[in-house]
Amino acid sequence: MAPSAAPAPSVAPVPAAQPDPPMTRGEAQLERESEERRRRRAEALSELAGETNEIRRPFAPSNEAMILLENVTKVYPGAVVGLDDVTLQIDKGEWVFLVGPSGSGKSTFIKLLLKEIDATSGNLQVGGRSLRTLKRSQVPKLRRNIGCVFQDFKLLPTRSVYENVAYALEVQGQRRELIERKVPEIIGLVGLADKIDKLPHELSGGQQQRVSIARAFVNHPPLLICDEPTGNLDPETSIGIMQLLYRINRAGTTILMATHDREMVDKMRRRVIALEAGRLARDDRRGGYADETGL
Amino acid sequence: METRWKFFFLEAIKSLRGNFATTMAAVVTVLVVMFIAGIGMALGSYVYNYSNKIRDDVTIRAYLEDSATPKQLATIQRTITSTPGVAPNSLQFISKDDAILRLKKQLGEDSELLKLTLGNPLPASFEFKAVDPDQTAAVAKAVAGLPGLEPPQSGLPNPDYGAGKADRVLKTAGTITIVMAAMGVVLAIAAVLLIGNTIRLSIFARRREVEVMKLVGATNWFVRLPFMIEGMICGVTGAALAAILLAISYQTLLADRINSTMSGGGSPGSLPFPLLVVLLIFAGLGIGALGSGLTMRRFLQV
Ligand SMILES: Nc1ncnc2c1ncn2[C@@H]1O[C@H](COP(=O)(O)OP(=O)(O)O)[C@@H](O)[C@H]1O
Ligand SMILES: [Mg+2]
Numbered sequence: 001m002a003p004s005a006a007p008a009p010s011v012a013p014v015p016a017a018q019p020d021p022p023m024t025r026g027e028a029q030l031e032r033e034s035e036e037r038r039r040r041r042a043e044a045l046s047e048l049a050g051e052t053n054e055i056r057r058p059f060a061p062s063n064e065a066m067i068l069l070e071n072v073t074k075v076y077p078g079a080v081v082g083l084d085d086v087t088l089q090i091d092k093g094e095w096v097f098l099v100g101p102s103g104s105g106k107s108t109f110i111k112l113l114l115k116e117i118d119a120t121s122g123n124l125q126v127g128g129r130s131l132r133t134l135k136r137s138q139v140p141k142l143r144r145n146i147g148c149v150f151q152d153f154k155l156l157p158t159r160s161v162y163e164n165v166a167y168a169l170e171v172q173g174q175r176r177e178l179i180e181r182k183v184p185e186i187i188g189l190v191g192l193a194d195k196i197d198k199l200p201h202e203l204s205g206g207q208q209q210r211v212s213i214a215r216a217f218v219n220h221p222p223l224l225i226c227d228e229p230t231g232n233l234d235p236e237t238s239i240g241i242m243q244l245l246y247r248i249n250r251a252g253t254t255i256l257m258a259t260h261d262r263e264m265v266d267k268m269r270r271r272v273i274a275l276e277a278g279r280l281a282r283d284d285r286r287g288g289y290a291d292e293t294g295l
Numbered sequence: 296m297e298t299r300w301k302f303f304f305l306e307a308i309k310s311l312r313g314n315f316a317t318t319m320a321a322v323v324t325v326l327v328v329m330f331i332a333g334i335g336m337a338l339g340s341y342v343y344n345y346s347n348k349i350r351d352d353v354t355i356r357a358y359l360e361d362s363a364t365p366k367q368l369a370t371i372q373r374t375i376t377s378t379p380g381v382a383p384n385s386l387q388f389i390s391k392d393d394a395i396l397r398l399k400k401q402l403g404e405d406s407e408l409l410k411l412t413l414g415n416p417l418p419a420s421f422e423f424k425a426v427d428p429d430q431t432a433a434v435a436k437a438v439a440g441l442p443g444l445e446p447p448q449s450g451l452p453n454p455d456y457g458a459g460k461a462d463r464v465l466k467t468a469g470t471i472t473i474v475m476a477a478m479g480v481v482l483a484i485a486a487v488l489l490i491g492n493t494i495r496l497s498i499f500a501r502r503r504e505v506e507v508m509k510l511v512g513a514t515n516w517f518v519r520l521p522f523m524i525e526g527m528i529c530g531v532t533g534a535a536l537a538a539i540l541l542a543i544s545y546q547t548l549l550a551d552r553i554n555s556t557m558s559g560g561g562s563p564g565s566l567p568f569p570l571l572v573v574l575l576i577f578a579g580l581g582i583g584a585l586g587s588g589l590t591m592r593r594f595l596q597v
Contacts, residue, residue: 114510137515144512154507168511170302215511 044239046267065125066092066223066254067113072122074108074278082108084278085122090256090271092222095249097265098258099289100275106258109275110227113256114146115139127222144172147216147224147253149245151231153208155200155215161187162196165215172219182218190214190244206237210244217248224248226257230264238264262289306521307528310497317496318529321489325533325582326540328482329575333541335475336571342468350461353428355435357454358418358445361391367443375423378437385424391415418445431456483582490529490586494522498594505595519595522587530583534575541575542568 067090074082083105090096098106111117112124115131124131127145134142148154155164162183169179187196190210192203200208209229216224226245230238242264249255259265265272265288272287273280282291311318357371375386389397394417402409425434435454439447447453498505508518545568 140509140512140514142512143510148510154503154510156504156507167507170299171508171511171513171517173299173517 044236044243064092064128065089066094066127067256068123068125070123072112072119072124074105074112074117075120081105081278083112083119083275086275086278086280088273088280088283090254092254093249093252095246095255095268095270096257097268097270097272097287097289098256098275099260099265099272100281103277104275105278106275107227108278110225110256110258113225114148115142144219145221145223147213147219147221149209149212149216149224149226149229151228153200153205153212153232155208155211157200160197160199161192161203161211161214164200164211165218168215168218186214186218187211204237205233206240209233209237209241213241213244213248217253221253223254223256226255226259228258228260230259230261235263242268265289303521303524307525310500310521311493311525311528313500314493314496317489317493321486321493321529321586322533322536324482324486324489325530325579326536328479328486328582329534329537329579330540331475331479331482332578333537333571333575334544335472335479336574337541337545339468339472342464346461346464346468349457349464352457353424353431354422355424355431355438355454355456357421357423357435357438359420360443360445361418363443367441371421371438371441371443374441375421375438378434380425380427380430380434382424382426385422387422389420389422391417391419394419431458486530486533486582487586487589490526490583491590493529494526494587494590495594497522497525498590519591522591522595523584526583526585526587526590527580528583529586530579530581531576532579533582534579537579538572538575541571 067088069086069088072086073084076082086105086109098109100106108117112119112131113126115134119132126142129142131142156167159167165187166179166183169182184193184196187193190213192207192210192214195203195207200211203211209232213229224245229245230241233241238261245255245257269286269288272282272284272289274282274284274287274291357375359368359371363371372386372388375381376383392415395415398417399409423434425431435456438444438454439452445453452459505518
């Protein structure tokens, strides 16, 4: 579900410059939303946009590729095309939006990077390592170097905030002292220090997503992949999440984010990679959610 | 490291409790397998020792018909004493009364078996030995077929001697062993499958957790270990319960009857009970590991 003005936001090429579009999510609640709150949200958003823009660093902060695709094609059983001959490079430290209508191949892209699935053909590298030749036994190591944030948070419902974050380190066999030091630190960083012993269902959606970001980032991975991280959140909460991710990016972590959040993409003006039916449709250095050149 | 093992065990026990019914089915099947295996092993080692013991007894016994005349008896006795190779002075006549007295001594006066028999079913016999134990079979042959001897039946030669008896015991035991082994194998397969089923359900119940584990880069063995432990707990629990049941059976039923019926000394020399328990526990571990291993190959591709 995408917070956007258009009823089918992923397909309709609505001009990007709508100042403050009404939202489809939580409409009843939003109707009651006061002008004051709208204003505050707009402010926060432009603040984030300003923040991201004021850093005038090159778009490829380093020329080393974090992610490299050469003619990558993924065909699912039954001849369903997930990704179709995609070639692109994402450099270390970049922030990249991955957009496109549902079924255009965004999740396929992400699953390929995590080696949850293998490419049918083409060459795929993450952090300089070819995933085609990567041994099964090396996959955990790959995943430890990629933080993952999903629309549905993927938290363990019976474990506290602390335990959920600690879990990532336990699974990797980290020492207890290290876990006890790192976990509260990262939970503080995402602003949930007072919720550390709560269970996921005692938290709001935005707070749960912060926990999942904490878990993804506790290892300080060089790459953070987000598959519609704000898809289940209202726009105000989304801004907070984006601010958090932005801080993480600024600290040097490459961020690849599949999203339907038109407003966010248009305001932040980062690199936008658009997929359509598995094909690379657009790759703009400072793009908007929709293709603005053809209009 | 210690906390991680605790983590694995707690995970395993939690999910075993989660699907209690299937766990019980698996445990009970392991119990039955192990019980049969335990009885089989105990009986097998007992029979083997018993057969060795009777093989060492080189006494030749020629069983007499109840209707044998004194003249026939005299002929038989003469034939025995005049056969070359028979140890002089080894010949002994055992009357029907002697035979029953001997049996009473072996079984004890109160033996259930003796109370069940009517009259005296035991035949009288001549007992003798060969000078050279290796000549036992040849010497026995010389007496065979004399009138007044009980006619031999298939599997029951007359005269009879230890080695022949031992071979027959082993042959019968071999057949029983094959039947029991076949049953054991079928049940062991059932146990492996049932443990596999338990593990399949836990994998399903914990699929969310497994998904997260893989996501954050858990190694294969880390994802699998709790399930492996779970299967092994099933196996060991079944085996331990079987061991307890076997111990009780030994105490009450078997020890009493087997020891007295088969002329004593079943336990000394045969498989010691602690060793049997250790074997069963390891077999239980194996069955559990196999059950979860096979299931994970199918349902837990990392
Ligand atoms: N496991 C799968 N098996 C078969 N087809 C799939 C599978 N996953 C995705 N697809 C197909 O691949 C295409 C791309 O899907 P996906 O990558 O999930 O798109 P998006 O995330 O952009 O919505 C769709 O047509 C979808 O139906
Ligand atoms: Mg998707």
